[in-house]
Amino acid sequence: MSHAPRHPFAFALLVSGTVLGIAGTDLVLPAVPGLPRLLGGTPEAAQLVLAAFTGGAAVGLVLFGELGARFDQRRLLVGSLLAYAGISALCIFSPSLDVLIGARFLQGAAGSAAAVFAPGMLRALYGDAGAVRALGLLGSIEALTPALAPVAGVWLFEHFGWRAAFDTIAVLALVCAVLLQAGRASLPAPRAQRGRGGYGRLLASPPFLCLALSQAFTLGALLVFVFGAPAVITTSLGGSLGDFIVMQMSGIALFVLAANLTGRIVPRVGAGRVILAGTLVSALGGTAMLAYALAGGGDIAVVIAIFLLLNLGLGLRGPPGFHAAIVAAEGDDARGAALVVVAILLATALGTAAVAPFIAGGLVSIAAGAAVLSVSAVLLLARPRARRLPQSTP
Structure with missing residues (x-):
């Protein structure tokens, strides 16, 4: 029976992409209460830093779902991570809370491709029987992210300031994009579904x-x-x-x-x-x-x-x-x-x-x-x- 370890490199790349998307909220979370003091604005407005990312992710999910049915998902995934890295890096230059909120919407949209493509790619890699196991392992790793990422976020915030979380996401997303491009042949290419309604x-x-x-x-x-x-x-x-x-x-x-x-x-x-x-x-x-x-x-x-x-x-x-x-x-x-x-x-x-x-x-x-x-x-x-x-x- 097929299971996740048969394709460890491909599986690790897909896991990394999805976890980075989740970390966009959890790694930044500890810095949110201090943002009004650092960038101006109110505590209520600071919560929009989280809400904007979620709203952007929802838009990105729909967008990448449509694009993924038409074009090579491997290229889209690499492009998504590059955009995620770039927008994350731009977040550190936000002069105000309002600008950061807008950038966070774009960041959420850019980082959502892996959540769309990973299930189909895992199904193509392992078949229907192995995909259940692979999704179970993927879900287990995803479940640990909200528990562990805020701890890392606290450490980054206390030692390096609020920009450190965005720097970290940018670097990790860039590394993941480079590895995905280098190992693109190890990932399956699901067939386009342009005419399916x-x-x-x-x-x-x-x-x-x-x-x-x-x-x-x-x-x-x-x-x-x-x-x-x-x-x-x-x-x-x-x-x-x-x-x-x-x-x-x-x-x-x-x-x-x-x-x-x-x-x-x-x-x-x-x-x-x-x-x-x-x-x-x-x-x-x-x-x-x-x-x-x-x-x-x-x-x-x-x-x-x-x-x-x-x-x-x-x-x-x-x-x-x-x-x-x-x-x-x-x-x-x-x-x-x-x-x-x-x-x-x-x-x-x-x-x-x-x-x-x-x-x-x-x-x-x-x-x-x-x-x-x-x-x-x-x-x-x-x-x-x-x-x-x-x-x-x-």
Whole structure:
């Protein structure tokens, strides 16, 4: 059976590209509170440094999804990283917060190509069976980035100032682009899909939409809870940021374990069953958290234990779920991957915005957000038109 280590160099290049895109937020994050003092502006405006990057990434995902269906994705990926490096370098010359916000939008757009192209390239490298394992390993590495990159960002900010994070991203992106260009022959070249109907065909496909949205809702449920957890833990539950770190690291560890097991489980029981099981486990975690919150529960240890169900569910369904959505795109891998990631961004953003006004109410607010999204994911898979879930992996 094919698996990721068969093509270590190509796999490492694709991982590096996707991780650099994620690091564009997490490495810069520690510098954000100090930007108003350094560049002028308000703390509220400084948050737009993060939001602009996310907004730019959403635009870039759609753009590269379309370009990737028409042109050589390997060249596009190299060009994307070169642009990402250049714009990251230009960020350090921003004379004001407003200019930096504009540059961050462009930076997010430029750095999003790897997230679009990596799933299809991994599928071409390893076949459908090996791609589930490869996506599991890729997802595991991606999950570590939000945990480790802010630590590096703090060190860079304290020792070298706010520009250091952008310098680091620029240098790493340039190195990655050079290596990709040198090793371009090791990467597959997915076939162009000019005549397949574009995004409209995918948005009109019930099997694809059900798989894409259920993937987005399952991950969104976890992220909405995580984004609100620091405030809830430190205020309503009387805990500390240390408790939040314990919760996060425990969840990441379980996700990594589950994500890497799916490659072994799927060939035995079928991708459809694993996707459904993971979605149900996630929904169990969301509803259990809401029930505990409504009952007045506030024990942080119990909250962490229930939170692990959200991570376990996502770990089980994450790799085969993403792969199944790409398969449901019927050969249009680039556009399919782009829409899945955009759906994840939208589900997370809208869910976080929906619970934000009620965050002072404590655990109930973020638990309700996680419950609604995770249960919605189950309902999507239960729809008759979603019954074309793959029952096995070729």
